[in-house]
Amino acid sequence: MIKKLFTYLLIFPILPSCTIKPNQSDLKFSDSVYQDIASSTMDYPFTATVVDRKYVESVLNQVFDVTSTETSVLTGVYNKSDFGGGCDRYASSDNGVTYEFPKDQCYSGIFPFLPSYSNPMRYSYTVKTCETLINSSARFTSVMQKIYPTWAGGSNILPAPNAITIKTAYQLFFQSEEPGDDLTQSFLVMSSAATTTNEGWKQIMTTLCGSPEWQIF
Amino acid sequence: MSNENKKNEMDRRNFLLKSIQSVGTGILMASPLEMFLTNVLMGVFGRANALAAGDESGYLDKKLVNLTLTNGPSRWFWDLPLRPNGNDAFSYNTTNDPITSMLITKLNAGSGGGGYTGEYASVKIGEYYLPHLWSGLMATPNGGTAPMSNLAQNMLMMRGLDWKVDSHELDRYLQMVPTGNSSLLGLVADKATTVLPSIGVGFSATNSNFFHSGKGITSRAMDGNDPFTSVFSPFTNSAGLRSTNAIAGAAIDRALDIMKAKSGSKSSYLPNTYQDRANAKKMMLLQFSGLSASFLTLKTKYENLISRSFGDVSLRLAGLDNVAVGGAQSNQYRMLFSNRNSFYTGADIRTLTTINSTIANLAASMAVSEFMLTGGGISPQSFTSSINIMVGDSVNNVAVDSAFSAASGALGSQNFSNITYDFNSDAHETGSYIQMILFSRYYRAISSCLYELVNQLKAVTAGSGTLFDQTAISITSEFNRSARNNAGGADHGWNGSCYSIISGMVTQPTVAGDIKVNSTTAGGSWGIASPMTEFSGQNGLIGNVASTLATMLEFKTPTPNNPSYVSKNSLGKVQMAVAKPKNVA
Numbered sequence: 001m002i003k004k005l006f007t008y009l010l011i012f013p014i015l016p017s018c019t020i021k022p023n024q025s026d027l028k029f030s031d032s033v034y035q036d037i038a039s040s041t042m043d044y045p046f047t048a049t050v051v052d053r054k055y056v057e058s059v060l061n062q063v064f065d066v067t068s069t070e071t072s073v074l075t076g077v078y079n080k081s082d083f084g085g086g087c088d089r090y091a092s093s094d095n096g097v098t099y100e101f102p103k104d105q106c107y108s109g110i111f112p113f114l115p116s117y118s119n120p121m122r123y124s125y126t127v128k129t130c131e132t133l134i135n136s137s138a139r140f141t142s143v144m145q146k147i148y149p150t151w152a153g154g155s156n157i158l159p160a161p162n163a164i165t166i167k168t169a170y171q172l173f174f175q176s177e178e179p180g181d182d183l184t185q186s187f188l189v190m191s192s193a194a195t196t197t198n199e200g201w202k203q204i205m206t207t208l209c210g211s212p213e214w215q216i217f
Numbered sequence: 218m219s220n221e222n223k224k225n226e227m228d229r230r231n232f233l234l235k236s237i238q239s240v241g242t243g244i245l246m247a248s249p250l251e252m253f254l255t256n257v258l259m260g261v262f263g264r265a266n267a268l269a270a271g272d273e274s275g276y277l278d279k280k281l282v283n284l285t286l287t288n289g290p291s292r293w294f295w296d297l298p299l300r301p302n303g304n305d306a307f308s309y310n311t312t313n314d315p316i317t318s319m320l321i322t323k324l325n326a327g328s329g330g331g332g333y334t335g336e337y338a339s340v341k342i343g344e345y346y347l348p349h350l351w352s353g354l355m356a357t358p359n360g361g362t363a364p365m366s367n368l369a370q371n372m373l374m375m376r377g378l379d380w381k382v383d384s385h386e387l388d389r390y391l392q393m394v395p396t397g398n399s400s401l402l403g404l405v406a407d408k409a410t411t412v413l414p415s416i417g418v419g420f421s422a423t424n425s426n427f428f429h430s431g432k433g434i435t436s437r438a439m440d441g442n443d444p445f446t447s448v449f450s451p452f453t454n455s456a457g458l459r460s461t462n463a464i465a466g467a468a469i470d471r472a473l474d475i476m477k478a479k480s481g482s483k484s485s486y487l488p489n490t491y492q493d494r495a496n497a498k499k500m501m502l503l504q505f506s507g508l509s510a511s512f513l514t515l516k517t518k519y520e521n522l523i524s525r526s527f528g529d530v531s532l533r534l535a536g537l538d539n540v541a542v543g544g545a546q547s548n549q550y551r552m553l554f555s556n557r558n559s560f561y562t563g564a565d566i567r568t569l570t571t572i573n574s575t576i577a578n579l580a581a582s583m584a585v586s587e588f589m590l591t592g593g594g595i596s597p598q599s600f601t602s603s604i605n606i607m608v609g610d611s612v613n614n615v616a617v618d619s620a621f622s623a624a625s626g627a628l629g630s631q632n633f634s635n636i637t638y639d640f641n642s643d644a645h646e647t648g649s650y651i652q653m654i655l656f657s658r659y660y661r662a663i664s665s666c667l668y669e670l671v672n673q674l675k676a677v678t679a680g681s682g683t684l685f686d687q688t689a690i691s692i693t694s695e696f697n698r699s700a701r702n703n704a705g706g707a708d709h710g711w712n713g714s715c716y717s718i719i720s721g722m723v724t725q726p727t728v729a730g731d732i733k734v735n736s737t738t739a740g741g742s743w744g745i746a747s748p749m750t751e752f753s754g755q756n757g758l759i760g761n762v763a764s765t766l767a768t769m770l771e772f773k774t775p776t777p778n779n780p781s782y783v784s785k786n787s788l789g790k791v792q793m794a795v796a797k798p799k800n801v802a
Contacts, residue, residue: 049433049486050433050486050490076451079451081437081438082435082437082451117430117433117434117435118432118433118434118435118486118489118490118493119413119434119435119437119493120412120413120451120452120493120494120496120497120500121437121448121451121452121497122493123490123493123494123497124451124452124497124500124501125451127494127497127498128451180479182475182478182479183472183475183476186471186472186475187472190468190469190471190472193464193468194465194468199465202465203465203468203469204472206465206469207469207472207473210469210473210494211473211476211494212487212490212491212493212494213476213480213483213487213490213491215490216483216484216486216487216490217484217486
């Protein structure tokens with residue numbers, strides 16, 4: 001009896017919140033075709049820990065202004081099993097492979113998305129992709145002009161980084177977050193140790209782009 | 218920084234680099250830059266040396282390899298001893314089968330169907346009596362053979378387990394994720410130092426459904442025709458900034474270390490993402506070559522063992538598959554194929570399997586396990602620590618030379634001659650003789666493959682022992698089968714399951730768990746669970762198995778209220794924590 005009473009007292013304060021009508025825009029599995037999928041294939045809550053392949057792709061596209069002809073450098077990002085994420089059941093091809101029966105190629109044929117988890121493959125793909133982008137003169141120019149809009153690009157000398165420009169670079173990947181004093185100091189030391197300021201900036205951008213931190217939820 | 222200052226800084230940097238390279242220390246340097254460069258350079262050399270020396274703990278991680286035998290094959294032919302002490306009370310209970318019980322492991326000349334009578338026969342190996350199959354041989358590489366009893370020396374067989382639920386899917390899931398959130402493979406992976414903590418073979422896209430990690434790591438599927446290339450290709454051919462400029466690469470690592478130091482306060486999953494990134498870099502330092510050929514070579518080795526297990530006449534065992542049996546239209550000879558048609562098989566049921574018969578996914582999963590655990594000659598440590606394997610649900614390529622049609626009763630009618638089918642392990646409509654032949658050969662093939670994998674693990678030194686001493690290979694199925702006649706075959710035996718563990722931690726053939734002599738719902742001593750005194754009068758449950766694996770592999774059990782069947786001694790070897798197995802009236 002005491003245990004029941006205790007349980008009731010615990011539940012009581014949250015009962016009012018249970019009666020609030022959910023927002024109409026809330027996703028409700030009970031009203032959705034996904035209810036069957038969820039109940040038949042997953043008996044546990046969906047717990048994504050890292051962003052999926054589409055998010056990674058969109059961030060890299062946004063930061064480096066990757067053009068449609070350059071998307072091949074992002075091939076790794078399209079690796080479904082390593083990056084997880086959505087699946088277009090009606091796509092006729094994906095990752096360079098043309099499908100005869102697109103619907104059946106969408107994972108198990110019934111599962112429209114794969115959960116994203118952390119694994120070494122995704123960071124290897126990420127590092128490779130970042131290296132390729134930063135070693136591309138056009139892509140490096142694109143990203144650095146987001147920090148120095150008047151920089152002419154190419155082999156022209158970049159200004160040495162400072163706390164403000166490091167913060168700008170950091171927020172290309174981390175949006176509103178601050179880099180912190182330790183990291184800022186580390187980047188300043190990194191840059192001063194580099195043979196040129198351009199080389200220093202390449203190292204800073206490689207660090208930020210290849211960091212797993214912007215891929216975490 | 219002015220050009221002059223920059224020049225001075227460069228000169229100092231060169232001086233520092235030369236100083237470190239010549240004397241190997243930077244203790245006397247004091248400025249932040251000097252300390253930074255010292256850390257960078259020492260870090261580079263320290264990590265490289267550690268990797269080259271192979272002194273990291275990948276081989277010493279505890280390893281779990283889980284084989285799920287799908288569709289619920291009958292286990293009493295192999296790892297479910299029904300009379301482990303030799304004289305245990307036993308009941309065939311033929312009430313539900315007018316000819317003979319399902320509970321046979323051997324045929325004797327007699328008056329039964331086809332001129333033979335079935336018998337539950339055992340062979341004493343070590344302290345316990347194991348099913349008759351264990352008196353035979355298994356295949357080893359290069360055409361060799363070995364006594365099956367060799368494999369039993371390191372085997373713990375837990376019987377009388379009650380899964381509480383009758384469901385192919387749920388029972389399969391329950392055994393991997395006993396509490397609904399902590400998976401056994403995930404708990405092992407979360408403690409792993411290996412670069413790919415967990416992999417799955419045979420589950421394809423559903424692999425992640427059976428794996429949960431508290432660190433948010435993934436279990437990487439390794440399926441397809443070229444899984445080594447698939448999983449290792451991300452780490453090859455990195456030709457960018459980091460791999461061509463060691464100083465820059467180390468500077469980047471240092472900056473990432475600073476970010477990593479604060480990552481735990483942002484997200485509990487984040488530190489592991491940094492570890493995965495570090496592991497990716499380790500992998501990039503390795504030299505991968507010939508991956509496709511390596512997989513093919515290993516897979517072929519295991520395929521050959523499987524082929525011989527099904528078709529090599531020198532492996533046939535007296536009383537099991539050494540004489541022609543067949544030619545009767547009775548339930549013993551009835552067989553369900555995977556296309557859901559059932560037949561009464563022909564004159565010699567030994568010919569049902571041939572060297573072309575196989576088990577889906579078994580060879581590939583063994584090849585992957587061997588490579589990923591031993592490092593495949595590429596890495597001086599294991600690549601992974603937990604492996605989830607779904608073994609195919611049937612014996613593929615079963616040859617029917619002649620058959621009675623269940624519909625017409627005519628031998629060879631309906632063009633049944635020389636037709637090849639797959640035999641389904643969900644043996645609702647498979648009779649006792651056919652089960653005995655096909656499942657015994659199925660288990661002979663599995664034993665041969667496991668024995669080869671074990672020998673490969675024994676060949677790798679890990680600490681003062683071998684990799685096998687750090688490894689537990691668990692063999693489970695959705696459930697055992699009951700002896701209740703069900704359309705000529707046997708029904709789901711979810712409340713009388715068994716679970717085996719093969720490990721270097723087990724030093725003698727071991728059987729644990731109590732079963733009932735008889736069952737009110739499904740007759741005979743087929744293995745239905747009996748309450749255990751050590752478990753407070755409860756049946757053995759998956760929680761007890763989970764605690765057993767936790768004891769052996771040294772992770773925190775997800776089911777602390779369910780005691781382990783074993784404890785470990787000071788040498789890290791298993792000793793029993795429950796009494797000897799009993800058949801209870």
